[in-house]
Amino acid sequence: MxxxxxxxxxxxxxIWISIWDLKHLRIPDLANxxxxxxxxxxxxxxxxxxxxxxxxxxxxxxxxxxxxxxVYFRRTGEDGLxxxxxxxxxxxxxWVGLAALPGLVALAAISALVYAxxxxxxxxAFGPWLSASLLLHWMLLA
Numbered sequence: 001m002x003x004x005x006x007x008x009x010x011x012x013x014x015i016w017i018s019i020w021d022l023k024h025l026r027i028p029d030l031a032n033x034x035x036x037x038x039x040x041x042x043x044x045x046x047x048x049x050x051x052x053x054x055x056x057x058x059x060x061x062x063x064x065x066x067x068x069x070x071v072y073f074r075r076t077g078e079d080g081l082x083x084x085x086x087x088x089x090x091x092x093x094x095w096v097g098l099a100a101l102p103g104l105v106a107l108a109a110i111s112a113l114v115y116a117x118x119x120x121x122x123x124x125a126f127g128p129w130l131s132a133s134l135l136l137h138w139m140l141l142a
Contacts, residue, residue: 002045006042010035010134014035014132017031017127017131018128025123027087032084033087036058036090039054039093053098054096057090057101061101063086100137100141111132
């Protein structure tokens, strides 16, 4: 039963994040914090202990995207991947664990790229793509 309630909670948070990101091109820190904390709590409940994979996923997810964003900014002088996206990937890692992050990022990146090419847009909110990928991974892996 926890799985169903957690999935509904996750979906509602991801809808909030996606709508906000589409409208403002940023993700609220509060949304990412609630998402990360609830992911770790669900993982701890499900594993009856310390969720090491989810802690690692949260840490590596954030550091990976924050690093990519920093490198891109240094090279171009423009934001290409914001810290909200880094925090969202960290929160995603709290829900699905470290091992799921490569697939999650690949699915989000490929689908966003296909959309950007088809729509011929140069700038888009990446949060909805990460959110959709996270929800799909949660439903299939959890």
